[in-house]
Amino acid sequence: MEPYNLDASLDSYKMFVVKRSELNSRMDPIFYGSDLTKFNKYFPSVKLSSVVSSFKSGVGAGKQDQAEGDEGIIQIRPTNIDNFGNLKFDKNVYLPYGFKGDKLKLNDVLFNNTNSQELVGKTTILLEEKELFYSNHITKIVVDQSQVLPLYIWIILNIYQENKIFYALCTNWNNQSGVGLELLKSLPIPLPPIQIQESIVSIIQNAYAQKQAKEAESKELLASIDTYLLNELGITLPEKDNSLEARIFTTKFSEVGRRFDPISFKTSFKNFLNGTYASEALKNIILKFKSGQGAGRDDQSDEELGIIQIRPTNIGDNGNLKFHKNVYIPLSSGYDKLDLNDVLFNNTNSQELVGKTTVLKENLDLTYSNHITVLKVNEHKLNADYLGNILNSFQKHKIFYSICTNWNNQSGVGLDLLRNIQIPLPPLEKQNEIAEHIAAIRANAKALQEIAEQILTEAKQQIEQIILG
Numbered sequence: 001m002e003p004y005n006l007d008a009s010l011d012s013y014k015m016f017v018v019k020r021s022e023l024n025s026r027m028d029p030i031f032y033g034s035d036l037t038k039f040n041k042y043f044p045s046v047k048l049s050s051v052v053s054s055f056k057s058g059v060g061a062g063k064q065d066q067a068e069g070d071e072g073i074i075q076i077r078p079t080n081i082d083n084f085g086n087l088k089f090d091k092n093v094y095l096p097y098g099f100k101g102d103k104l105k106l107n108d109v110l111f112n113n114t115n116s117q118e119l120v121g122k123t124t125i126l127l128e129e130k131e132l133f134y135s136n137h138i139t140k141i142v143v144d145q146s147q148v149l150p151l152y153i154w155i156i157l158n159i160y161q162e163n164k165i166f167y168a169l170c171t172n173w174n175n176q177s178g179v180g181l182e183l184l185k186s187l188p189i190p191l192p193p194i195q196i197q198e199s200i201v202s203i204i205q206n207a208y209a210q211k212q213a214k215e216a217e218s219k220e221l222l223a224s225i226d227t228y229l230l231n232e233l234g235i236t237l238p239e240k241d242n243s244l245e246a247r248i249f250t251t252k253f254s255e256v257g258r259r260f261d262p263i264s265f266k267t268s269f270k271n272f273l274n275g276t277y278a279s280e281a282l283k284n285i286i287l288k289f290k291s292g293q294g295a296g297r298d299d300q301s302d303e304e305l306g307i308i309q310i311r312p313t314n315i316g317d318n319g320n321l322k323f324h325k326n327v328y329i330p331l332s333s334g335y336d337k338l339d340l341n342d343v344l345f346n347n348t349n350s351q352e353l354v355g356k357t358t359v360l361k362e363n364l365d366l367t368y369s370n371h372i373t374v375l376k377v378n379e380h381k382l383n384a385d386y387l388g389n390i391l392n393s394f395q396k397h398k399i400f401y402s403i404c405t406n407w408n409n410q411s412g413v414g415l416d417l418l419r420n421i422q423i424p425l426p427p428l429e430k431q432n433e434i435a436e437h438i439a440a441i442r443a444n445a446k447a448l449q450e451i452a453e454q455i456l457t458e459a460k461q462q463i464e465q466i467i468l469g
Contacts, residue, residue: 036165036188039156042469043192049185051148052141057113057181058134059101067094075133076104078112081122084456085158095133102140104132107150109141111157111184117177121166123157125150139184152197155204156189159464190467200463207459214452221445222318225438226393232434233424234276237397269399277426283419288376291347291415292368293335301330310338310368312346315356318442319392327369335367336374341384343375344368345391345418351411355400357391359384373418383428385435390423 049055061075072094074080082088095101104110104126112122114137126132134140143150160166169187170177192200230237273279282289295309306328308314316322329335338344338360346356348371360366368374377384394400404411426434 035163036160036169039160039163039467040188040190042467043190043196045188046191047185048141048153048187048189051144051153051189051191052185053144054140054142055181055185056102056140056142058136058138058140060136061093061095061099061101061133065095065099067096070094072096073099073103073131073133075101075135076110076124076138077135078115078119078122078137081110081112081124083122085122085124085154087124087126093135099133101133104130104134104140105142107143107145109143109150109153109157110134111139111141111179113137113139113180113184114176114178116175117167117170117172120170120177120179121157121161123154123161125154139181148191149194149197149201151201151204153189155200155463156467159460159467160187162460192467196466200466203459203462207456210455211452214448214455218445218448218452221441221448225389225441226396228437228441229389229393229434230275232430233426235272235274235424237271269403272394272397272399272424273422275424277424277430279422280425281420281422282375285378285381285425286375286419287378289373289415289419290336290376291373292370294370295327295329295333295335299329299333301328303328306330306333307337307365307367309335310344310366310372312349312353312356312369312371315344315346315358317356318445319356319358319388320442321358321360329367333367338364338366338368338374339376341377341379343377343384343387343391345373345375345413347371347373347414347418348410348412350409351401351404351406353395354404354411354413355391355395357388357395359388373415381428382425383431383435385439386431387423389435389438394421 058075066072070092073096074089074092075095076087077093079091080087080089106126106129108126110124110126112120114120115122141153143153166179167177169183170179292309300306300309303326308323308326309329310321311327313325314322340360340363342360344358344360346354348354349356375387377387400413401411403417404413425431
């Protein structure tokens with residue numbers, strides 16, 4: 001009788017076998033299903049610790065340890081590392097200048113040791129002289145540059161992260177995942193000769209340069225939208241004057257009403273209404289205003305059992321819908337669904353962001369939260385995309401920043417105020433022309449962003465081929 005070949009009977013995409021002799025202290029199957037070995041076949045494989053001079057984790061810093069505002073030194077945290085392994089400084093935590101902690105140096109490699117399972121292992125590198133601390137969720141790696149290039153280690157660790165090596169190897173607890181120091185030290189990496197490392201680094205640097213050029217071109221296109229829109233409407237905004245004289249103004253008591261905050265009386269609203277076309281209050285050209293429903297954790301569902309609820313985080317800076325951080329509501333919830341060409345106005349947010357607007361352009365099964373007001377346009381009077389662009393222009397120029405109501409670190413534009421906001425209203429034919437031109441600009445900008453992503457993807461694939469042999 002022929003012996004039964006278990007390996008041959010398995011679906012390799014769903015199951016695999018591991019010899020009992022190869023098991024160690026871990027019994028979770030995902031630990032043994034990583035692609036780690038494929039990266040260590042062509043070039044000599046060494047433990048990371050053998051090419052590293054030091055590993056050091058940062059220190060934690062709670063609210064009581066942090067500086068007020070931005071008066072201090074930035075502490076690098078996982079949120080300062082983007083999806084491509086670059087440092088970003090859009091959401092920073094500052095520590096006092098006298099804080100006792102280790103500071104970063106040029107060419108330090110920063111490994112994100114604790115995060116969600118999908119994100120643990122993100123890695124960045126410091127390529128400029130900058131005074132920075134780092135948190136306990138970051139391990140600082142100082143490489144032995146006689147054996148390995150810091151940028152090569154940065155590339156390898158990010159390739160591992162993208163290939164879910166750390167997803168498989170990490171330890172999980174309380175909705176967090178981590179790669180401990182001993183595991184990181186023992187991590188096998190391929191070590192090609194320095195000349196090949198330099199070639200690999202050159203490939204990624206050239207790709208990043210091309211990517212950044214395409215992204216800059218895309219950003220420039222998107223920035224041109226507001227200028228085009230205002231020019232087409234014959235609107236000229238005065239140049240900003242931040243002098244002390246310009247910041248002091250008077251308002252008649254008869255015009256004050258119930259608002260006493262000075263910023264609400266110093267808006268550029270009137271400048272938007274002095275263009276070529278007459279204005280109209282939204283209540284006269286919108287068929288229906290409706291805000292969504294709140295949904296706490298107890299009201300939410302898993303992805304496979306629900307539909308996405310659009311929230312402020314689903315509206316991008318350029319008025320685009322994005323779906324990278326979603327909340328799901330049960331299919332049976334009965335919440336209102338969105339329709340094609342619904343205009344989604346963010347009625348509650350921080351003062352800087354309130355008023356972000358997007359338009360639903362695809363037939364998607366979606367609902368929306370109480371922080372979103374849906375405007376259904378009268379299509380015989382108003383183009384939905386035109387309205388979305390006007391509201392985003394208002395938001396960009398801080399109209400909503402000025403007129404919103406503020407409370408508990410939140411700001412809002414109530415329904416009554418929204419209904420009475422006036423917008424310039426050219427003939428429908430002109431609205432359609434403006435909307436189509438802006439849509440074309442957005443499409444070109446998106447194409448450039450996709451090209452930028454593809455450049456980097458192809459570079460990483462080229463590097464993987466070099467490493468895999």
